[in-house]
Amino acid sequence: MATKNFRSVPQLLRKSSPLKWTVVGLMVIWTLFVINKLDIVKEDLRTKFPSFYLQSFASHHRPSSSRTQRPNYHSSAAIEPSNLTFVQRLLDLEEVFDYQCRTIQTKQSPGMSRSRMQAVDERIFQEPLHVESVEDEKTDSLSCQPLGLPVPQFKVNSDVDTSSLFFGAATTLDRLNSSAPYWARWLKGSEASLVAVIHWDPQNEPGITTPEQLRATSKWAEVGQTLRDHGLNVTLKPYMEFGEGTHAVGDSQERRHVSIAQAMFLVKEPRHEWFIVFDDDTFFVSLPHLLHALEPFDPKKPHFLGQVSESRFHFHNAAFMPFGGAGTILTGPVLKQINDHYKTCIDRPRDNADVNPKPPGGDMLLKFCVEEADGTSTTSLELLPGLHQVDLHGDPWGWYESGLMQLLTLHHYHTFAVFPMLEASLVTDVCGDCFLQRYRFQDETVFTNGVSIVKYPNGLEHIPFHKVEQTFTSSGPGEFTDSLGELRPKLTEGVGKLSWRFETAIKTDDGLVRQFYVSRDNEKNGVEGRPDSVYELIFHDSDSSRSLLHGWR
Numbered sequence: 001m002a003t004k005n006f007r008s009v010p011q012l013l014r015k016s017s018p019l020k021w022t023v024v025g026l027m028v029i030w031t032l033f034v035i036n037k038l039d040i041v042k043e044d045l046r047t048k049f050p051s052f053y054l055q056s057f058a059s060h061h062r063p064s065s066s067r068t069q070r071p072n073y074h075s076s077a078a079i080e081p082s083n084l085t086f087v088q089r090l091l092d093l094e095e096v097f098d099y100q101c102r103t104i105q106t107k108q109s110p111g112m113s114r115s116r117m118q119a120v121d122e123r124i125f126q127e128p129l130h131v132e133s134v135e136d137e138k139t140d141s142l143s144c145q146p147l148g149l150p151v152p153q154f155k156v157n158s159d160v161d162t163s164s165l166f167f168g169a170a171t172t173l174d175r176l177n178s179s180a181p182y183w184a185r186w187l188k189g190s191e192a193s194l195v196a197v198i199h200w201d202p203q204n205e206p207g208i209t210t211p212e213q214l215r216a217t218s219k220w221a222e223v224g225q226t227l228r229d230h231g232l233n234v235t236l237k238p239y240m241e242f243g244e245g246t247h248a249v250g251d252s253q254e255r256r257h258v259s260i261a262q263a264m265f266l267v268k269e270p271r272h273e274w275f276i277v278f279d280d281d282t283f284f285v286s287l288p289h290l291l292h293a294l295e296p297f298d299p300k301k302p303h304f305l306g307q308v309s310e311s312r313f314h315f316h317n318a319a320f321m322p323f324g325g326a327g328t329i330l331t332g333p334v335l336k337q338i339n340d341h342y343k344t345c346i347d348r349p350r351d352n353a354d355v356n357p358k359p360p361g362g363d364m365l366l367k368f369c370v371e372e373a374d375g376t377s378t379t380s381l382e383l384l385p386g387l388h389q390v391d392l393h394g395d396p397w398g399w400y401e402s403g404l405m406q407l408l409t410l411h412h413y414h415t416f417a418v419f420p421m422l423e424a425s426l427v428t429d430v431c432g433d434c435f436l437q438r439y440r441f442q443d444e445t446v447f448t449n450g451v452s453i454v455k456y457p458n459g460l461e462h463i464p465f466h467k468v469e470q471t472f473t474s475s476g477p478g479e480f481t482d483s484l485g486e487l488r489p490k491l492t493e494g495v496g497k498l499s500w501r502f503e504t505a506i507k508t509d510d511g512l513v514r515q516f517y518v519s520r521d522n523e524k525n526g527v528e529g530r531p532d533s534v535y536e537l538i539f540h541d542s543d544s545s546r547s548l549l550h551g552w553r
Contacts (some may be wrong), residue, residue, distance in 0.1 A: 004034060007179075009387060012508065017424050018484040023262070024388055025200040027146075030121060034283070036048040042415075053507070058248055060324070063087055067167075075148065076102040077141035078103050078144050078145045078146055079103045079143070079218045079259070079512070079538050079540070080143060080144065081099070081101045081142055081143070081144055082090075082101075082514060082536055083135045083179040084099065084131060084134040085130040085135075085369075086285065087099065087134075087221055087373075087516070087534060087536070088134050089503065089531075090516070091503060091504070091516060091518055091534060092533050093518075093532045093534065094521060094531065095133065095134075096130075096132055096133075096258060096449045096531045096532075097131050097531050097532040097533065097534060098128040098129065098130055098131065098531055098532070098533040098534065099128060099129045099131055099533075099534045099535075099536070100125070100126055100127070100128040100129065100534075100535055100536075101142075101144035101147040101535065101536040101537070101538065102124065102126070102143065102144050102145060102147045102535075102537055102538070103144045103146045103147065103148070103536065103538045103540060104137075104147055104151075104537050104539045104540070105146050105147065105148050105149070105330065105540050105542045106149050106151045106430060106431040106434065106539065106540070106541055106542060107148060107149075107151070107153070107542050108150075108151055108153045108154065108432075109141070109151065109152065109153070110153055111154055112150060112151070112152045112153070114152060114405060114433050114437060115403075115405075115437075115438075116405060116438065116465075116466070117403055117438045117440050117446075117465055118438065118439050118440070119436060119439075119440050120147075120149070120439050120440065120441050120442075121442065121444075122147060122441060122442060123441055123442050123447050124147070124439075124441040124443060124444040124447060124453065125443050125455070126145065126462055128378060128533065131420065144536065146215050146539055148418070149431070149434070149439070150541075151431045151432060151433065151434045151437075152432065152433045152434075153432075154286075154288070154431070154432025154433050155288040155432075155489075156189065156288070156432075157189040157287050157288070158186075158187070158189045158190075159194075159288065160287070160288045160291060161191065162190040162191050162192045162287050162291065163191040163193075163271045163272075164271060164272060164291075164299070165190070165192035165193070165197075165272075165273075165274050165276065165287065165290070165291070166192065166193045166194075166264055166268060166272040166274065166275050166276065167187070167192060167194040167276045167278060168195045168196075168197070168260040168261070168263060168264045168275065168276065168278070168283075169195075169196055169197070169260060169277075169278050169279065169280045170195070170196075170197040170199060170239070170256045170257055170259060170280075171196055171197070171198065171199075171238065171280040172198065172199060172200065172201075173200070173219045173220060173222075173223045174219075175280050175307075176196055176198070176223050176227075176236075176280065177222070177223050177226050179280045179281065180223075180226050180227055180229075180230045180232060181230060181422060182281070182283060182421065182422055183230070183232060183234075183235065184230035184232055185277060185283070185425055186283065186284040186285070186286070186287060187232060187284075187287075188230070188231045188232065189553065190287050192287060193205055193228075193233075193235070193269070193272065194232070194233075194234045194235070195234070195235040195236075195237055195260075195263050195264055195267055196203065196234055196235070196236050196237070196280075197237050197238075197239050197256065197259050197260055197263050197341070198214065198236055198237065198238050199238075199239040199251070199353060200214060200239075200249070200255050201250070202249045202250055206379075206391065209249060210240065211238035211240050211241040215238070216385065218372035220236075223236075224236070226360075230271050234326045234334050235267055237263050237266075237267070239251070239256060239259060240257055241439050242259075242262065242263060242266055243259060243342075244342075244343075246342070246343055246346060247259065248345075253362055254346075254361060254364075255346045255362075255365075255367045256341075256362070257277075257362025257363070257365065257366060258338070258346055258365050258366050258369055259346075259420035260277050260347055261275070261330065261335055261338045261339070261366070261369070262338065262339055264277075264335060265335050265336065265338070266339075268332075268335070270337075272332075273299035273300075273331065274294060274324075274329055274331065274333060275329070275330040275331070275332070275334075275335050276301060276327055276328070276329050276330075277324065277327070277328045277329075277366065278324065278325075278327045278328070278409070279324050279325045279411065281411060281413065281414050281415070282325055282327050282409055282410075282411050283409060283410045283411070283413065283421050284327070284405070284408065284409055284411065285407045285408060285410065285425070285428070285435065286408075286428065286432070286433070289386075289407070289408060289433075290408055292365075293384060293385075293406075293408055294329070297331070297421065298331075298333070299331045299332060300331070300333070301331065301333065302331060302333040302334045302377075302378075302379040303330070303331045303334065303379070303382060304322075304328075304329075304330060304334055304371075304379050304380065304381050304382060305321060305322075305328070305329040305330075305381075305382050305383075305387075306321075306322020306323070306326060306327070306328040306329065306381055306382075306383070306384065306386040306387065307322060307326040307327075307383055307384060307385075307387035307388070307389060308320065308321070308322070308323060308383065308389070308483075308518070309323050309389045309391045309483075310388075310391050310392065310480055310482065310483040310484060311353050311391040311392075311475070311479055311480065311483075312478060312481065312482050312483075313475050313476070313479055314391050320367075320381065321362055321363050321364050321381065322363055322366070322381055323389040323391075324362060324363045324366075324411055325389050325390070325409075325411035325412060326387035326388055326390075326411060327408070328363070328366065329384065329386050329447055331455060334370055334379060335368070336388050337373075337374055337377065337379075338366075338369045338370065338373070339383060340374065341369065341373040341374045342369075344373045344374075345365065345369035345373045346365070348365060348368050348373075367381065369508065381461070384408070386406035386407055386408035386409070387408045387409045388404075388407075388408075388409055388410050388411060389411055389412070390410060390411045390412045390413070390417045391412070391417075391470040392412070392416075392417045393415075393416045393417065393472060393473045394416070394417075394471070394473040395471040395472055395473045396417040396418075396419060396469030396471070396472050397419075397451060397452065397471050397501070398469035398470055398472060398490065399466055399468055399471075399472065400419065400436060400448065400451045401438070401446075401448045401452055401454070401469065401486070402468040402469070402484075403436075403437075403438040403448075403465070404436050407433075407435070409513075417472070420502065420503070420504065423502075423504045423505045423506075424450035424502055424505065426505045426506075426507050426513050427449060427450055427505065427513050427515065427539055429511075429513060430506060430511070430512075430513045430539040430540065430541045431449075431539060431541065434449050435449055435450050436448060436449060436450055436451060437449050438465075440460065443455070444456045444457070444459055444460055446460070446465070450505075450515070451501075451502055452499050452500060452501050452502060452517065453497045453499070453500040453517050453535055454497050454500070455497065455499075456496070456497050457496075457497075457498065458496065463488075464488055467485065467486055467488040468480075468484045468485070468486060468487050468488070469487070469488050469489075469490055469491065470487040470488065470489065470490055471490050498519060498536045499519060500517035500518060500519045500533065500534075501518060502515060502516070502517050503516050503517070504516050505520050511540070511541070512538055512539065513538070513539040514536060514537075514538050514539075515536065515537045515538075516534060516535075516536055516541065517534070517535040517536075517537070518533070518534055518535075519532070520532050520533075
């Protein structure tokens with residue numbers, strides 16, 4: 001039989017000396033050919049796609065001698081920096097700028113919890129690379145040295161049962177289109193449900209008077225495709241489609257807000273236990289964290305959970321009510337109560353109609369529906385820590401840098417408290433609860449993840465970090481004392497502090513999250529005359545079992 005004459009390679013090498021060297025020679029030639037082919041492919045990719053994706057691809061093919069091992073961390077090699085041409089274009093930098101980077105290797109630590117300020121026994125800054133021209137600058141000798149950061153253990157949406165959560169928002173098709181990527185950040189991969197009540201303006205859309213006409217529009221189809229592109233399964237319900245004749249085109253925002261509760265009641269399933277009414281620009285930081293925060297409450301009993309505004313003036317003007325941007329959470333019994341008395345809810349008489357002809361706000365109207373509409377309710381608002389309305393006008397960065405301890409929701413990042421929420425939150429994919437965590441380094445520097453890297457030239461000892469720095473505006477003395485406590489004055493940029501502010505981040509195909517913090521040369525930032533300075537932090541989960549080359553296989 002043919003199998004009797006078969007000899008394995010080791011057998012051939014032992015039996016025949018001439019043949020042995022022939023086989024060895026062929027193996028050497030083949031090995032050299034493969035290595036050369038890989039170099040050609042890699043160089044071809046670099047030429048065609050000169051971006052950080054290929055830089056990170058190349059970084060995992062470095063000789064082992066260039067890797068600096070760090071105790072208790074896996075895959076602790078320094079990762080190559082981003083392509084500087086790409087960085088300059090991405091951040092719109094001047095021709096001359098400084099650049100430095102670090103590889104942040106996170107490791108989940110059992111029993112560890114979030115803290116107001118986590119001390120790191122190391123310096124974060126290194127000697128920057130001064131770039132005169134990206135075309136002439138070579139980064140072969142530059143590596144993003146590893147820095148290990150322990151983080152609390154965390155779970156993602158797919159790790160937990162989120163099927164009991166049901167979210168609802170009232171919005172327009174245009175706003176829904178722009179909200180889709182944000183909703184996808186916190187909803188994707190979960191089993192939670194979401195219904196969007198769609199209303200329209202008859203003045204801007206004069207030909208539409210019925211739900212059927214709205215569903216037939218090209219915009220409806222476009223929004224549906226956008227949602228599918230982001231992996232979202234959202235139930236769209238035209239406002240006029242339900243309400244038993246109580247809804248009309250052009251109804252007030254207040255009525256539309258309360259209609260969310262009825263829409264959820266009409267389409268809910270037995271698995272749903274928590275009904276979350278939110279604004280279309282509310283950002284849920286973590287659904288597993290939200291479920292954990294709800295554990296003390298029995299969903300079979302009436303509960304009405306929410307949070308008031310940070311602003312004393314908003315709070316006093318609106319009374320004690322849940323502010324919708326922070327998110328309002330209802331249990332099934334409360335949702336049923338609203339539906340049973342729905343007409344009474346939305347027809348509530350106007351307060352002080354002779355003085356103020358406007359109807360009550362949507363949040364106040366929802367409070368009335370829960371606490372007063374049926375005349376016998378004993379349910380009242382319960383405050384849930386971690387829900388944030390973010391009623392901060394101007395520059396909210398001092399609040400984001402304050403070492404927030406409980407993070408469930410964030411709001412107003414599109415409007416008067418502008419913050420790059422979508423990009424800044426990407427780091428949660430790698431390190432979970434490290435988002436907005438503060439770290440104190442030995443070189444008089446505080447790093448707030450997703451917000452800023454701030455160096456204090458006069459040292460850290462004299463700065464009361466337990467107080468929020470008031471970078472935002474105030475309508476009067478003590479506006480935020482009740483919610484934030486005593487504030488500390490804003491430090492002068494370029495004198496009391498030097499800030500590298502988070503501008504954007506990108507998640508690569510190999511699972512890295514690359515953050516970019518920038519200090520710009522301009523008078524406003526107090527650093528006029530200095531070149532733009534970029535600090536890139538490359539986050540990698542050292543606990544991850546996936547290959548760093550996953551995106552290339």
